Amino acid sequence: MADFGLLGTGGAYMQNILDLRQKRQALIGANIANADTPGYKAKRLEFEDVLKEAMPMPGELPMARTNGQHLPTPYGGDVAGELHEVEIPIPKGDKNSVDLEQEMTRLSANQILYNYGVQAFSGQVEKLRMAIEGGQ
Numbered sequence: 501m502a503d504f505g506l507l508g509t510g511g512a513y514m515q516n517i518l519d520l521r522q523k524r525q526a527l528i529g530a531n532i533a534n535a536d537t538p539g540y541k542a543k544r545l546e547f548e549d550v551l552k553e554a555m556p557m558p559g560e561l562p563m564a565r566t567n568g569q570h571l572p573t574p575y576g577g578d579v580a581g582e583l584h585e586v587e588i589p590i591p592k593g594d595k596n597s598v599d600l601e602q603e604m605t606r607l608s609a610n611q612i613l614y615n616y617g618v619q620a621f622s623g624q625v626e627k628l629r630m631a632i633e634g635g636q
């Protein structure tokens with residue numbers, strides 16, 4: 501079982517989300533860069549459903565794991581997501597499946613969600629800092 505550090509499974513979960521969002525951002529950037537490349541198939545990184553399954557259910561009490569022999573917590577480690585190619589080409593005649601408008605929208609939405617994740621993660625770090633310093 502992976503060591504989740506001071507922030508525990510919540511911190512590891514948030515770090516995993518941020519890593520996946522960064523990978524998605526790079527992939528969308530590659531799609532945009534190849535918008536005029538004949539035959540290029542746009543790629544998508546899907547991970548929301550897998551992350552949802554890895555996340556504890558609302559209201560579920562977190563399990564304290566004080567011994568390595570205890571059962572694992574619901575979030576057992578990094579989720580990788582699934583990479584898919586977009587097969588339906590837009591009618592440009594060059595068999596390129598990049599829709600520039602759609603990619604720009606996905607880029608903006610992903611950036612907003614990444615920024616939200618950074619703020620949430622920073623909040624967790626700030627709470628830990630306050631606990632360590634004793635609320636001074």
